[in-house]
Amino acid sequence: MAIDDASLERVRRAADIVAVVGEYVQLKRRGQSYVGLCPFHEEKTPSFNVHAARQFYHCFGCGVGGDVFSFVMELEKMDFLEAVRHLARKFNVEITETADRTGDRRGERDDAYRVLERATTLYQRLLTSPAGVRGRDFLTRRKVSAQMQAAFGLGYAPPEWDFLAKRLPKDGVRPELLLTTGLCTRGKSGGLYDRLRDRLVFPVRDPRGRVVGFGGRDLSDAQDVPKYVNSPESPIYHKGSELYGLDLARKSLRDSPALLVEGYLDVVSLHGAGFAAAVAPLGTALTEEQAKLLGRFAAEKGVVVLFDGDAAGQAAALRSLLHLVNAGLAVRVATPPSGRDPDDVIRDDGPAALSAILDAAVGIEEFLTKALLGRHRPEDALGRGKLVEELAGHLFVLKGSMARDVLIDRFADKLGVSNRSLREDLRRAVRETRAVAGDRAAPVRRVRPVPLEQDVRLLLFLLFNDRERAGRVVGEIHPADFPESVRPAVEPAYEAVREGNLADVGPAAAKLEPAAREAFFRVMAMELDEEEREKALVDCLDAFRRRNLGTELIRLKAELKDAYRKGDEERYRKLLARIDSLKVEEG
Ligand SMILES: [Zn+2]
Structure with missing residues (x-):
């Protein structure tokens, strides 16, 4: 199904972002915007901003941001259509839905x-x-x-x-x-x-x-x-991207960590004993997709891995761990007594016994250290070599060198050989393993904004916030004169301004790469009064012109040199004249 543009526009206008966010977050007015504690990351001082005038939100802490639709999608785990329907119902807006081209496939599904x-x-x-x-x-x-x-x-x-x-x-x-x-x-x-x-x-x-x-x-x-x-x-x-029990567990994941167990029966018996956060992969080791899925629901409270106490269970736990870490989840491992599974523990000893096992859950480095020390003897050189090799094999799976380096340091401490040489050994081994397997891209977390010149920032602001001055910007500056990083947002803004409107901030931001988006949101959050805006416009147009003149001059001078070298007299004379006229313009 699809929703026509007019309906979408009606919902967008009716669903005030301050009202919608206000249902989940306690907002306080600050200047022209509202602030509150971010619902997407844990924090004690508010860095979550909602801008009523331009209808967008942005968190300075974790970098999330968007419009009212993306807010509902993120928080309610809905897709776009579901979010639109949800808001339409809430604000009593009639919407027209039409079958789209994927209608047939949807019907089959x-x-x-x-x-x-x-x-x-x-x-x-x-x-x-x-x-x-x-x-x-x-x-x-x-x-x-x-x-x-x-x-x-x-x-x-x-x-x-x-x-x-x-x-x-x-x-x-x-x-x-x-x-x-x-x-x-x-x-x-x-x-x-x-x-x-x-x-x-x-x-x-x-x-x-x-x-x-x-x-x-x-x-x-x-x-x-x-x-x-x-x-x-x-x-x-798709077996690899579903988790057994998640439909029932998801409500509990707001208050308690997810319990990742091995099989169907573990999930059922844990839920029966009051551990309603239990989920399991489906007959295989946890996949990267399953870890990501869990990450969407368990980001706040993390995950406790609770696999069988036998060797196979512990090996599977180890494999699952790293995917969970990569999904950005805080992970701990709880281990039932050797040879038993969580279901046995509940049946034989009752829920309290399982609670005790969960309370004794350890962090990833402690779990890994114990597993490795059980297999290798770090006292002699050979044992240590093997240990380092195996540890490196696990660590290289981790995305992002930061997480890896932090873990390496912690392992070195845990192993009681916290000297520089072990760290060096590990780093080298990790590098070698990576060189063989090919490194994967690090996930982007807590994004650093791209640096933007002050005049670019001001013009961007005017383009999205000041109808009259946006018109003057559009009349004087070509979209291609904006840095490439923000151009995907600039182009729809130009279109809107030419039609006498201002572009929506949220959808424009969604077109940008994370670092540019972060910079963009910061610009949109600026507050400028009339006088500042006018001064900004005049100064910026001037600065833009100069800068473009500057790059044009550099280009022409290079061409001039080329013409001289080739002895192309006519071209040389023309270029010289052009350069002179530009210099006059520059003043
Ligand atoms: Zn946040």
Whole structure:
């Protein structure tokens, strides 16, 4: 779906940014703007600014900024359309939605969601029917309450080959849809049969609560079948970018750290024991995308990694850690006693025992140090060499040399060999590993603004804030005379001014690279009175002209030299005349 421009404009006008932000942040008036504590990063003194006149927000602390739509998108984790609809409802604005070109694909996706929802219901019903006794027995043994079964939508897939393959087409579901959603596979004879048979079914839901796939745990205890079977990748299911339980956990993540556990059952049993922030990757080690997804919800309180106490679990924990650090999350690791998983701990010793384990969670460097010291002996040269090599292998995954250097220093201290040589060894090893693997770009955090000349700053300000003077700027200065870094914002401003309007600050800012955007927001936050504006305009136009004259002169002089060297007398004379006239103009 798409929303037409007129509707968008109506919503933009109705949804006052001060009112919208004010619902989440306590704002105080300061000059022409409002300030409050930033909802996007933790702070004690307010650096979050909302500008009523130009309808944008900007945080000097973490650099976020934009218009009313981007604010709602960021804070409510909505996409653009959802944010517009949300604000339209809130401010009673009628909007017209039209099907866009991706309408067909959207329709197919909606069909897929509906089929998976229908399958979930069928599996759920079966679990509570006489046929579901095997599933119920398993859940009773695992002490999973009826309440949790319902919350997670657990179900039972019967041993039949065609439970869904027979029923769903009767509801009008096309056979292709059974294949694309992965509910069924095609047999050698061409017929469809169910993927999950005699299994406890865990519906996997996206953060908005829509079922996108299933995980099925074997109940037959047969030797030759995998313990878990998962839905394959589909247009709506990407295993590597969903987290099990996130739809239920997301509310808790505002108040407590996320608990990253290994599997479906851990998540269900932790939620049942009151640990509602538990989520799990889907049958694989945590991916970079999953870490980023978690980062969107857990940025404030961070993550505690709680994997099984066995060697495999600890190795997986280690791999997950670095992705989480890269996603900008504060990470700690809690380790159950050797050989047990979190689910065992709750069942055998109760929730308090798990709380104690969580309280004892350690930071990443402590966890890594312990893991490495368990494998290598730093006392002798060989052991230390191996330790450094392995540590370097982990550290090079980290983005940004800052984070890496800080960790290296902390490791050196932790290992009790805090001398310069260990740091040097590590830095060299990290460099070498990186040289082999190729370094990745560092994420941009706390952006430093690009430096802008004062006259550029003032003209930018006028262009977005002063209708009358913006007209004079547009009349006298070419957009190409602005530095390249801010030009993507300048161009829409010129367009708007030529139509007698001022461009919106938020959307223009969104066109800029982070460093330029940061500088741009700072310029937009300036406050100038009438007199200052007029003086700014006169001075700046003059300065701009001089500067451009200056660069033109340099260019002409270079050409002059060239003409002289080549003995091109006519060109030489023309250039000289042009230079003289410019010098007169310059005064
Ligand atoms: Zn902030």
